[in-house]
Amino acid sequence: MQPVALATRNTASPTIDAMRGVGGTAIILALVVVGAGWYAITPQTIDQDALDGVEPDLARGEMLFYAGGCASCHASPGAEGEEKLVLAGGLRLPSDFGAFVAPNISPDPDAGIGNWSDADFADALLKGTGPQGQHYYPAFPYDSYGRMSVEDAASLRAFLATLPPDPTPSLPHELGFPFSIRLGVGVWKMLFARDGWVVEGDLSEQQQHGRFLVEGPGHCGECHTPRNALGGLQLDAWLSGAPNPSGEGRIPDITPGGLDWSEADIAEYLKSGFTPDYDTAGGEMADVVENISHLSDEDRAAIAAYLKIVPPSAAVTN
Amino acid sequence: MRHLYTLTLSGLAAAVIGSTAFAQDATNPAVSARQSLMGLYAFNLGQLGAIAKGELEYDANTAAAAAGNLAALAKLDQTALWPEGTSSETTEGTRALPVIWSDMDGFHAKADDLAEAATAMEGAAGTDLASLQGAMKDLGAACGACHKEYRQPDD
Numbered sequence: 001m002q003p004v005a006l007a008t009r010n011t012a013s014p015t016i017d018a019m020r021g022v023g024g025t026a027i028i029l030a031l032v033v034v035g036a037g038w039y040a041i042t043p044q045t046i047d048q049d050a051l052d053g054v055e056p057d058l059a060r061g062e063m064l065f066y067a068g069g070c071a072s073c074h075a076s077p078g079a080e081g082e083e084k085l086v087l088a089g090g091l092r093l094p095s096d097f098g099a100f101v102a103p104n105i106s107p108d109p110d111a112g113i114g115n116w117s118d119a120d121f122a123d124a125l126l127k128g129t130g131p132q133g134q135h136y137y138p139a140f141p142y143d144s145y146g147r148m149s150v151e152d153a154a155s156l157r158a159f160l161a162t163l164p165p166d167p168t169p170s171l172p173h174e175l176g177f178p179f180s181i182r183l184g185v186g187v188w189k190m191l192f193a194r195d196g197w198v199v200e201g202d203l204s205e206q207q208q209h210g211r212f213l214v215e216g217p218g219h220c221g222e223c224h225t226p227r228n229a230l231g232g233l234q235l236d237a238w239l240s241g242a243p244n245p246s247g248e249g250r251i252p253d254i255t256p257g258g259l260d261w262s263e264a265d266i267a268e269y270l271k272s273g274f275t276p277d278y279d280t281a282g283g284e285m286a287d288v289v290e291n292i293s294h295l296s297d298e299d300r301a302a303i304a305a306y307l308k309i310v311p312p313s314a315a316v317t318n
Numbered sequence: 319m320r321h322l323y324t325l326t327l328s329g330l331a332a333a334v335i336g337s338t339a340f341a342q343d344a345t346n347p348a349v350s351a352r353q354s355l356m357g358l359y360a361f362n363l364g365q366l367g368a369i370a371k372g373e374l375e376y377d378a379n380t381a382a383a384a385a386g387n388l389a390a391l392a393k394l395d396q397t398a399l400w401p402e403g404t405s406s407e408t409t410e411g412t413r414a415l416p417v418i419w420s421d422m423d424g425f426h427a428k429a430d431d432l433a434e435a436a437t438a439m440e441g442a443a444g445t446d447l448a449s450l451q452g453a454m455k456d457l458g459a460a461c462g463a464c465h466k467e468y469r470q471p472d473d
Contacts, residue, residue, distance in 0.1 A: 249471070264371035272458025274367055278360035280462040283471050289462065293455055 043129035043186065046122045050150045054118075057151070061159030064152055066294035067217040068145065070160070072287045073102040076168075087112070088166035093139050095245055097231070098175035100139035108165035122153035128189065135185035137173065138231065143194050147216030192232035199238070199310055210306025213299060214239075218292075223251050223284075240313035249283075257312030266304035267297070349412050352399040355391065362388040363457070366443060370454050376447040385436070385443035385450075392436040396429065406470045413470035428464040435460040 065071075071079070074087040088111075089104040106112035113121065120131040128135060128142035136142060148156075178184060198215055214220045225233045226242040241253035252258060261269070265276045273281040273289040281289045292300065365384035368374035403409070405416040418425045435456045442449035 262371070264373065268367060268371055268454065272454045273462040274363065274454070274458045278363040278367060280458060280465050282465065282469075286462050286466045290459070293459065297451075 043133055043135050044123075044127045044189075045129055046119060046126060046150055046153075051118050051122065051154060054151050054154045056154040056158035058155065058158055058162070060152065061155035061157070063295060063299070064148065064156045064217050065159050066291045067213055067299070068156070068219070069288060069291045070105070072284070072291060074105050085163045086166050087160070087163060088168040089170050090168065092174070093245075094247075095139065095231075097179040098173065100137055100173050100175075101171045103170035104166060104168055105160065106163060106166040107161050108167050111167045111169050112165060113160075114165060118154050118157055121157040122150055125153045125156065126150070128185070135182045135189070137175075137182075137185055138188060138192075141219040141222045143192070143233075144216055144219035144222055146194070147197070147212065152217075188230065188232070191230065194233075194235070198235055199306070201309075203309070204305070206302045206305045207309055209299070210302035210304070213295075213303050214306050218303070220254070224254050237313070239307075239310050253313045254307055255310045255313045256308060257314040259307070263301065263304035263308060266307060267300040270295075270300045270303060271297070345411060346401075346404050346409060348399050348401050349404055349409060349414075352396070352414075353412075355394070355396075355399065358391055359388065359461075362391070366439065366450060366454065366457075369447070370451045376450070378444050378446075381450055382440070382444035385440040389433070389436040389440040392429075392433040400425075413472065415468050415470055418468050425464075425468055428460070428467070431463065432457075432460040 071084040071087065073091050073093065074089055075084045075091075076086065076088045077091045079086065087104065087106045089102045091102040093100040093102065104112045107114040109115040116124075116131055123129040123131070124136065124140075125142060126146045126148065128138065128140065128146075130136055173180075197211055198221070199211055203211060221233060221239055223245075224239045224241060225235070226237050226240065227233055239254050241258060242251050244251050259266075261276055268274055269276075269281065270289060270292040272293070273286060275281070280286070292303075362384045365374070366381065366388070369376050369381055374380075400414070400418060402419060404412060405414050405419065406412055407416050435453070439450070439453040439457050442453035
């Protein structure tokens, strides 16, 4: 077992430590508030020249499409088989803040994202910023997708462009005040946006690949990690299970503290959906398995290897 | 003698408890029969799965036997196993959703998909390990597709 630690956000500031007196602290606080406000109204984008010379890799784009589970939200509700490649949107995602409705991301130039630039797409995927410079709500898991590279974004875009266009217009989200104000998302991003990996340490190449798939495109933590009152992930309880946002049941703990399956069990489950008792994956996990079954045996083995080195939930809560 | 007496008593107690439980559940024989069928699927899948995962060494005969059983089971005529009035809404101890009876054609189509995947596994299991491992995916997908649509989630 490799030594592994959960990353913690660095909040200590030598500048603040150096300041003495209430007045100085107040000034610093005011600056922080103004700075926070500035950040909040400034959606982030990728670097201007980040896409220069980037060659999209269609095969990798397809892998990321399935690892990312794009179709699970963006295909029409109830779509089966080939229909899942038509990303017309329309699925309602209930949450404590209201319902989010997945938009059309098919290559249709009007209803979908057909006329977006690659930079627009990368901004959306990696930064949660729309082409009009607006914040996206984190129901779109860009905080996980942001672990992908700009090359990955270009590759995924290239794959999405090969899928059928659909003219169905996107529907607005159904959010109550104040969550209907997108500005608030900027504050959310400032408070919770992840940078780097959750699980750090001396990881093997396989474990690193698994970490990329789980923490990045697979966005497993978005459901399997508990959230605080503001909807931010509790990174110190990474993958330790959470209430189901649908209100029914609980999304399971998949750290070694809650899941005693072997790596082979996990890999088989992600391929065929068979549990070690030869029951099948249920609920939304059935859709996840359908997506992950498109990946390679190596990819699934890497996910399993990574899950084995996630800090066990008991160690986190004690 | 005393030992035998104890055994008889405990046997009697078990029989009483058993019959009480049966009376309370009023289990429909069709419901228990179809659940037994699922158990037989799972047992044979367990053999194939253990081989696929490397827990059991690949042996063409063992693999082919399990796959053959599974294919035979998947081809059973199940008409009598799903009588009207045995859905999760009306019957204790079953997760069979009412949609089965309003969409019997779709339900049968899923059963045919399973028979097809099991037949493919029958061919693959006796060939080699890689073929068996590959066939697990469609088999699982066939099981899962039916459960997704026609079985109540266990939450």
